[in-house]
Amino acid sequence: MAAGVSILHGETSYRYRKFKSDSMMAITVGATILTLIPLFLVLGYLLFKGFSSLNWAFFTHMPAPVGEKGGGMANAIVGTLEVVGIASLMGVPIGVGAGLYLAANRARQFTNWVRFSADVLMGVPSIVIGIFAYAIVVRPFGGFSALAGSVALAAMMVPLVARTTEEMVLLVPPELREASLALGVPNWRTTLSVVARTALSGIATGVILAIARVAGETAPLLFTAFGNRFWSTSLFHPINTLTVQVYTYAISPFQDWQRQAWAGAVVLTGIILTLELGVRWVTGGGTKTPR
Amino acid sequence: MAVVRRERAKPHEGPRLIGDRIFNLTTFSLALSILLLLAGLTIALIYDSYPAIRQFGLHFLVSTDWDPVNEQYGALPFIYGTFVSSFIALIVAVPLSLGVALCLSEMAPEWLGHRLGFLVDLLAAIPSVVYGLWAVFVMGPWLRDHVEPPLAAWLGFLPFFQGPKVAVGMLSAGMILAIMIIPYISSVCTDVFRVVPQSQREAALALGATKWEMVRTAVIPYGMTGVIGAIIVGLGRALGETIAVAMVIGNSAQISASLFKPSATLASVIANEFAEATSDMYVAALIELGLVLLILCIALNVVARALVLGVQQRRYHETGK
Numbered sequence: 001m002a003a004g005v006s007i008l009h010g011e012t013s014y015r016y017r018k019f020k021s022d023s024m025m026a027i028t029v030g031a032t033i034l035t036l037i038p039l040f041l042v043l044g045y046l047l048f049k050g051f052s053s054l055n056w057a058f059f060t061h062m063p064a065p066v067g068e069k070g071g072g073m074a075n076a077i078v079g080t081l082e083v084v085g086i087a088s089l090m091g092v093p094i095g096v097g098a099g100l101y102l103a104a105n106r107a108r109q110f111t112n113w114v115r116f117s118a119d120v121l122m123g124v125p126s127i128v129i130g131i132f133a134y135a136i137v138v139r140p141f142g143g144f145s146a147l148a149g150s151v152a153l154a155a156m157m158v159p160l161v162a163r164t165t166e167e168m169v170l171l172v173p174p175e176l177r178e179a180s181l182a183l184g185v186p187n188w189r190t191t192l193s194v195v196a197r198t199a200l201s202g203i204a205t206g207v208i209l210a211i212a213r214v215a216g217e218t219a220p221l222l223f224t225a226f227g228n229r230f231w232s233t234s235l236f237h238p239i240n241t242l243t244v245q246v247y248t249y250a251i252s253p254f255q256d257w258q259r260q261a262w263a264g265a266v267v268l269t270g271i272i273l274t275l276e277l278g279v280r281w282v283t284g285g286g287t288k289t290p291r
Numbered sequence: 292m293a294v295v296r297r298e299r300a301k302p303h304e305g306p307r308l309i310g311d312r313i314f315n316l317t318t319f320s321l322a323l324s325i326l327l328l329l330a331g332l333t334i335a336l337i338y339d340s341y342p343a344i345r346q347f348g349l350h351f352l353v354s355t356d357w358d359p360v361n362e363q364y365g366a367l368p369f370i371y372g373t374f375v376s377s378f379i380a381l382i383v384a385v386p387l388s389l390g391v392a393l394c395l396s397e398m399a400p401e402w403l404g405h406r407l408g409f410l411v412d413l414l415a416a417i418p419s420v421v422y423g424l425w426a427v428f429v430m431g432p433w434l435r436d437h438v439e440p441p442l443a444a445w446l447g448f449l450p451f452f453q454g455p456k457v458a459v460g461m462l463s464a465g466m467i468l469a470i471m472i473i474p475y476i477s478s479v480c481t482d483v484f485r486v487v488p489q490s491q492r493e494a495a496l497a498l499g500a501t502k503w504e505m506v507r508t509a510v511i512p513y514g515m516t517g518v519i520g521a522i523i524v525g526l527g528r529a530l531g532e533t534i535a536v537a538m539v540i541g542n543s544a545q546i547s548a549s550l551f552k553p554s555a556t557l558a559s560v561i562a563n564e565f566a567e568a569t570s571d572m573y574v575a576a577l578i579e580l581g582l583v584l585l586i587l588c589i590a591l592n593v594v595a596r597a598l599v600l601g602v603q604q605r606r607y608h609e610t611g612k
Contacts, residue, residue, distance in 0.1 A: 017501050017504065018501055020501070020503060021501035021502045021503035021504065022503075024503040024506075025394075025397075025398055025502060025503060027390060028390040028391070028393040028394035028397075028398055029394050029398060030390070031386070031387045031388075031389075031390025031391050031394065032390065032391045032394040032395070032407060032411075034387060035387055035388075035390075035391050035411060035414075035473050035477070036407075036410055036411070038414070038470045039410060039411075039413060039414050039417075041425070041429070042417060042421065042422065042425045043417075045425055045428075045429055046421065046425075093321075094321050094324055094325075097317060097318045097321030097322070098318070098321040098322040098324065098325050100318050101318035101319055101321060101322035102322060104318070110322075111322075113326060114322045114323070114325050114326050116596075117325050117326045117328070117329040118325050119592065119596060120329055120589055120592050120593075121325065121328060121329055121332075123524075123527050123531075123588050123589075123591070123592040124329075124332065124531070124585060124588055124589070125530070125531025125532070125533065125558055125584055125585075125588055126531070126533065127531070127533045127558045127561050127562055127581065127584075128332070128336070128531070128581045128584055128585045128588075129332070131335075131336060131339075131561070131565075131578055131581045132331070132332045132335050132336070134565075135335040135336070135338075135339050135578075136331070136335060155328060155332075158324070158325060158328065159325060159328075162322075162325060186310050186311055187311045187314070187315075188310045188311050188313070188314030188315075189310070191314065192314075212416065215418075216416075216417075216418025216419065216420070216421075217418075217419075218418070218419060218420045218533075218534040219419070219533035219534050219558070219562055222562055222565065222566060223565045223566045226566065243418060243420045243534075246420050246421070246424060247420050247423070247534060247538070250420070250423065250424045250427055250428075250538065251427070251538060258428070261424055262424065265418075265420070265421045265424050268418055268420075268421065269417060269418065269421050272416060272417075272418060273413070273416060273417075276413070276416045277413075280409070
């Protein structure tokens with residue numbers, strides 16, 4: 001104990017140590033303020049630049065031809081809903097089912113391997129997931145497609161949903177399960193209508209947070225869903241999404257496009273923060289998705 | 292489970308058993324799909340990059356040539372860019388994150404700590420492309436006008452701070468990465484510091500330690516492995532972060548000591564060139580870059596997991612006593 005030693009030997013005065021302590025603590029407060037500055041700057045710019053660029057045309061019009069002013073991102077908004085929606089249809093059932101398995105079979109070695117894979121998958125860069133979707137969907141089907149984008153996002157959702165489902169199911173008191181089994185309810189019905197149902201709000205929270213997480217992804221969509229300046233709702237054609245559209249407009253040389261990039265960013269961030277904040281507000285802020 | 296096993300002996304309970312079998316098989320195969328997803332991901336990347344692996348061998352990792360026109364591919368400029376940008380990010384993010392974590396766990400009253408922690412977590416929810424947009428139009432020009440000139444004036448004798456002052460480049464990429472990984476590192480560190488037993492703190496205080504001495508002698512050493520795990524998690528994020536970096540790093544396949552100059556990372560070059568890659572070898576080389584990135588991230592994850600697991604097990608043993 002360095003502190004104890006210095007007291008015994010009387011090396012440093014109490015006033016000096018107190019001063020040092022107070023300054024270090026002030027530094028931690030300073031670090032927190034410094035960290036929160038970018039948050040407020042980013043949100044501030046979004047509100048300032050984004051809202052002044054938002055207009056009705058943004059939601060209802062298609063992108064204008066290159067160089068022409070005006071236009072909107074109607075197709076990108078629909079595209080985002082479609083890609084994320086289909087990703088959820090694929091990813092959520094797999095994730096929830098796998099999570100139920102993980103929670104029910106904790107003692108098995110296989111469970112450890114699956115849990116390990118899920119944790120590793122959560123750390124895999126999203127662009128690598130994009131390459132994977134390119135390899136298994138884009139190449140065999142012969143072109144960029146909304147489906148490929150959905151597969152990429154679904155692959156990102158599965159481990160997130162599985163791990164939160166597992167955590168939430170483990171919070172269910174075992175007595176509930178035992179009571180149901182004791183009444184003669186078969187195991188599968190106990191799991192679905194007693195255990196999963198008790199954990200339902202937690203599982204739903206995890207699902208919504210996973211949706212919010214993948215809705216903001218750009219990298220895996222660049223060479224799967226690719227982007228499309230025209231209207232498309234087909235699963236087998238390239239489709240526009242908000243994130244890719246914001247990316248292309250942001251790095252474009254046209255001022256009107258840059259203005260629209262801010263508008264797209266404010267809509268995108270609005271959707272994601274509403275999902276994240278809404279869910280945490282409803283559940284009391286206690287839920288964290290594994291990252 | 293014991294209940295189910297006993298029922299299995301009764302022949303007239305057949306339908307119920309079938310239901311359980313179907314259910315178990317279904318959830319088992321869904322769990323298996325996660326395992327297959329990781330395996331498939333690795334196999335697909337190796338398979339698709341095989342032409343490049345065969346053509347360039349290990350030379351790929353040390354060659355600095357990135358010349359799609361002449362079909363020459365080397366990963367070194369991107370490996371260099373990835374590590375340097377991540378390193379800048381860590382240098383900025385780690386002290387700040389530790390400060391935030393200590394402030395939230397030791398300084399702030401509980402109600403305020405949780406709210407501030409929530410605000411910091413919000414930083415992690417903002418999409419990468421929005422950070423990129425902000426970095427392109429706000430942070431990059433600000434760095435160029437207000438940070439790079441003084442750095443060049445005071446530390447210009449170092450090769451890092453020489454060169455043109457432009458808004459895009461290694462420094463911009465490192466800074467935006469730092470902002471993006473702070474919430475991850477600080478959130479894990481806060482959790483780690485919050486599980487340091489209160490008795491540990493009281494013991495230090497009882498010996499006459501000031502608050503800072505208590506933090507230094509009792510809190511930080513106790514949570515050290517967790518802190519290292521958190522830093523590795525942050526590093527993993529920084530290595531794989533794509534869009535924001537691709538927007539501000541300038542995309543140039545060169546190795547230069549100057550932090551002001553444009554550069555590229557493994558992830559940013561894939562994002563920028565993949566959709567336009569024309570030849571099969573070009574695509575294979577880009578996928579091999581992805582494979583290098585995947586291996587880096589898996590290795591980091593394994594290390595971080597081992598460390599964080601160590602902390603959890605220790606915590607478990609101590610509360611179990």
